[in-house]
Amino acid sequence: MTDNPEHNIQIQVETRYLDGQSDPGKARFVFSYTITLQNEGSVGARLLKRHWLITDANGKVQEVRGDGVVGEYPYLQPGEAYQYTSGTILETPVGSMQGDYLMEADDGDQFRAPIAPFRLAVPGVVN
Template sequence: MSNSNIHDIRVEVDTRFLQGQSNPGKARYVFAYTVTIHNQGEVAAKLLKRHWLITDSNGKVQEVRGDGVVGEYPYLQPGQNYEYTSGTILETPVGSMEGSYLMESDDGDTFDAIIPPFRLAVPGVVN
């Protein structure tokens, strides 16, 4: 028997450039990102930890690890979504983020929910 549908967490991200908080002359580009976490699996699961890799166009990588997201540990029943907004600062007008959430399901398993890579870009910089 396959457990492929038991733990199925899908992550979507929308980004936006915060021009008013950025200062290109000082290599400061501020981005907000809104994450929507979908529990498409068959078992409820709680988000325990986050792990991000944030890369700018110079190849500089910031690694971020922490407990929960925005001070919370969302618990998602099957079919539920959880949305939050956070932000990051880059030294370049283009970069990317990717990572994972460590989840614990009601059946006692822990697993990683993958956050696919997404781009951070100042509008008009990248086609």
């Protein structure tokens, strides 16, 4: 793993509560999240793996590891962006996610692109 300034993947997240797929009476709260990765480095890089920590309001943590995202291994040239949408289910109306992507740059270096913690919340539950 390197800490090379040429490797700079910026990540933005938007979340949505999916009311129609949720069932609060059965402790089922469904959220979607849209991730945008932007390669602000100077070398191309491919996303190889994902790692998520998903925490609900009871402190229950789900750890998710896997290859790629939504069945893809996006490759980003410098300046390019990639966007995808996925989802998760919580047992509480509020939770959070954080993690990282394992990337491989054109120069063969592997590095992690961190995903800062973000909140999942049913609208109106948290101010």
